[in-house]
Amino acid sequence: MARSTVNASSDNAMESSVNRTQRGQRALSSPAPALGKPLMNAEQQKSILAIALYAAFVDGAKHDREREEIRRIADSLAAEAGAPDLARLYQDVLLKRVTLQTAAAALGEPGLRQLAYEMAVCVCDADGRQSDIEQRFLDELKSRLKLDAEEAAAFEGEAEGVVALSEAAAPEVAAAVSVAAPGPVVAQPNVAEAQLDKSILNYALLNGALELLPQSWASMAIIPLQIRMVYAVGKAHGVDLDQGHIKEFIAAAGVGLTSQYLEQFGRKLLGGLLGKAAGKTFGKVGKAATGMAFSFATTYALGQLAKRYYAGGRVMSTAVLRDSFQNLLGPAKQMQAQYLPQIQQRAATLDMGSVMSMVRGG
Structure with a gap:
């Protein structure tokens, strides 16, 4: 895609999102429930996550490693108090014991149907442009959910813009670089360690803040920012990277792009961020436990691993990359508790325009 097309697409998406933000998260809070009444129950949570899982598996091309990562996420979310049995749901989706039709039919509120569709779009977009089979799946889903055409079209524009930004976060083609394959150790330029560490921390704080927001576009921006961070780290060490290499690097570390989205959405749903009373939480930062800032730890560990x-x-071999990432992830999860007040403060000031500017490098 030409750069002018990327910028036009993302600018249109930004304008669309600003309009939606001004309307106040109507897709999630209309019709408004009575004050204090949860927006969704456990069965509705399960249905939304089942639809997200269908989106993850629809193209039939997921690597076994990605399936294993999604299974692990289902296990971890199922272990949370009060959560649906997501490990079983994972199997139910794979074995078609829960159908797309029954999952969609369980969502009566327009806001919940819109939310389910937005999550499915995000999952399909996780690894880049939608394939033909993913587009057919989303068309079928949109029909089954009986969505408001204006709301669906508005979000589709936003999603297209964020995917375009993912492509703009790093060049499509750069010098050939092999991930996890031994190569010559070359002299590196003088890299200011403190400055690089500060940059990695800033990316982690921003992505942790994005995860606390209820808007679906917020989760979509996390991966483009991770791509830009890894690109910047490589550039600081004299290595020109492209999108393909960076995505391969992230996957080699054991962090699947699709599974990242599923984990973010799962924690948002089960953590109650999307289930607070309308008028009190929607459009604002929810009160989240430290464990919800999953993307802070993932981003920080990825940045340190890239460095x-x-x-x-x-x-580093693939095995060493994965082990090193896991070793970095533990301390990063402890750090997120320390930085949670800063993450929440950052979340309170974010809008889509500023996030898109950051992805562009502005």
């Missing part, structure tokens, strides 16, 4: 990998001449 080690490119500073060391790209000689």
